[in-house]
Amino acid sequence: MATGRTHRPATRSRGIPEATVARLPLYLRALTALSERSVPTVSSEELAAAAGVNSAKLRKDFSYLGSYGTRGVGYDVEYLVYQISRELGLTQDWPVVIVGIGNLGAALAGYGGFASRGFRVAALIDADPAMTGKPVAGIPVQHSDDLEKIIAEDGVSIGVIATPAGVAQAVCDRLVAAGVTSILNFAPTVLSVPDGVDVRKVDLSIELQILAFHEQRKAGEEPGEDAAPQAAAPAAPPAARTTAQGGRKGPDGDVPAVMPA
Amino acid sequence: MATGRTHRPATRSRGIPEATVARLPLYLRALTALSERSVPTVSSEELAAAAGVNSAKLRKDFSYLGSYGTRGVGYDVEYLVYQISRELGLTQDWPVVIVGIGNLGAALAGYGGFASRGFRVAALIDADPAMTGKPVAGIPVQHSDDLEKIIAEDGVSIGVIATPAGVAQAVCDRLVAAGVTSILNFAPTVLSVPDGVDVRKVDLSIELQILAFHEQRKAGEEPGEDAAPQAAAPAAPPAARTTAQGGRKGPDGDVPAVMPA
DNA sequence: CCATCTTTGTGCACGCGTTCACAAAGACAT
DNA sequence: ATGTCTTTGTGAACGCGTGCACAAAGATGG
Incomplete structure (x- = not known):
């Protein structure tokens, strides 16, 4: 998963563990599917299987929720769906603004998952004047000059950042200053925000790198191939490192020591 | 973050904790930025600040890596970047296939983060015949009939699923059968895979719901405004629910009448 | 009304991850 | 060399999350 968190670490929200909160949407999805099939009740075993967790x-x-079976x-x-x-606060309407209408931003704007559950795309914002007024997913793009006004008028408290990394922090600062208190960040940067503002990040590149790590490990475990000989100091003394990481590399594809951002 | 995991829970890969692996890409990004500015060394304090973590x-x-400072x-x-x-296995080339070239798939195909670090979009695959041959982000889309052939020929081990939820599991099964052992899933579904296959999921909707939860909690804490008197109890007592969900909530945030013991 | 059977709710133990706090290692100046 | 100062590497304590295993609750049938 592309999970990135920047949460108040120790703040267990009203007694409900953060880990549980993260799973509630999963349960909700499974329950909604059951509801659509008019299934009246489920056992913890069945539902757990559907959600991919331990019963x-x-x-x-559920015991944290107080929901009784x-x-x-x-x-x-039905009862659980409602509870x-x-x-999760989905019984109310959450206007959301998406800032940065490039490929990703446009895809997000058109994503069905948004509208489905209490979330409403209140506005699309982009800094490019050429985009202004152009409809994306049926919604006209507005210029970022009006960001503050838009947030204030619609009472937006959730913002999605889909801009290039370079401007993400600046956009974030403006969103926060304008009153946004929850941010979903797709830009590959660490955002710093004041206390009281939640940031969650979705980072493609990080997810892939984590997969690559495990993938490499699987390959290294193969009986035929010798496990990575890495442990044996890769040479290069730490302190006086002059780099010249020159050319070593694993047995397979190599890559320059210094990689692009 | 949009992190979803479906990892071998207890398998601490070669002594490196999963939590650490998940942070390595973060460090790498910060280090790369420093490298580009030709900064020779960093203290744990500085780097930690840049990566947004505790020093x-x-x-x-880093001690797990054996990297010495x-x-x-x-x-x-430079040394750390290389290490x-x-x-993470980024010193080798990872061909990746993206299945499902809709708005999201197209955005992913054009995402710079892919190409930048050892990942190469080997193929774009879609089930719609009308898409076949059409170039997206400079790469011609191939038909899903050829999925197995493509995977085999390019030796692809990482697949990205950006299809509608309905077909995600089927696509996943085909990918796995064809030899893919790591999957990044953007479809809002729980995928089941055999042992040895890693799945990470990125789920927009879940991230938003988690933000909504915290947002609601913040709103409920406000002294002035009364918490949303939203929907009147959905009615529907479960089996023999007598709990009148009626009027609950304390002076501050509201809380379901039934709380955990 | 009692026996049996199913499934919840949870006490408990265990392990991972985080954080503190400090000794050891090395740089640097004198 | 010796002393001082900085920063790493890590032992130890703590807290959260997970999963087991079981008692209690309630349904169901006779």
Whole structure:
């Protein structure tokens, strides 16, 4: 997953563990599917399987919510859907602004997942004057000069940043100054925000790198191939490093020591 | 973050904790930036600030790598960049296929983050015959009938799924059967894969819902405004629910009538 | 009304991850 | 050389999250 967090680490929100909160949307999705099939109740076992988690974990998660199931029967689907929706704050409307309408921003604007659950794309904002007024996914793009005004008028508290990394922090600062208190960041940068503002990041590149790590490990474990000989100091003394990382590399494809950003 | 994991839970890969692996790309990015500015060394304090983490955590992370810094001085930037790149497997070339070239798939194809670090878009695959041959981000889209052939020929081990949720599992199964062992899933579904296959998921909707949860909590904490008196209880007592969800909530944020024990 | 069977809710233990705090290592100046 | 100063590397404590295993709750059938 592309999970990045920058949460108040120790603040267990109202007794509900952060890990549980992160799973609630998963349960909700599974429950919604069941609801559409008019299934009246589910056992923790079934629902857990559908959500891809352990049933004991699921029961414990629900216990934090106070949602009660019925022993010997399971959970009432409709009731749980409502309870979780309410807990997540999805019973109200959340206007969202997307800043940076490039390829990604446009894709996000058209993403069905937004509209589906309480989230409404209130505005699309881009710094390029050529984009202004142009409709994307049916919504006209507005110029970033009006950012503050847009946020204020629509009472937007959630912002999505899909700009190039270089301007992400500046955009973030403006959003926060204008009143946004939750940010979903797609730009490959670490954003710094004042206390009270939540930032979650989605980073393509990081996810791929994590996969690559495991992939490499799998390859190295193969019986035929010798495990990475790395451990044996790669040469190059630390202190007086003059670099000249010149040319060493694994047995397979190599890459320059210094990689692009 | 949009992090979803489906990792071998207990398998601490070669002694490097999963949490550390997830941070390495972050360090790498910060280090690369320093490298471009020709900064020769950094202290754990500085680098930690740049990566947005605690310096003690950073030092411990590096200690797992065996990368040595120099006491009193710090870490050699170039050396670390190389070490981390190698550890993450970025010193080799990773061909990647993207399946599902809709808005999102197209955006991903054009995303710079892919090409920048050892990842190469080997192929774009879509089930729509109308897309076949059409170039997206400079790469011609291929039909999904040829999926197996493409994977085999290019030796692809990483696949990105950007299809609608409905077909994600089917696509996933085909990818895995064809030899892919790492999957980055953008479709809002839980994928089930055999052991040995890593899946990471990026889920827009889930990230937003998590933000909404915290946002709601912040709003509820406000002294002035009363918490949203949203939807009147959805009714629907489960089995024999008698809990009148009626009027709950304290003076501050509201809380479901039924709370955890 | 009682017995049986199913499924929840949770006490408990364990392991991972985070953080503190400090000794050791080295740079640098004298 | 010796002393001082900076910064690393890590032992140890703590807290969160996970999963087991079981008692309690309730449904169901006789």
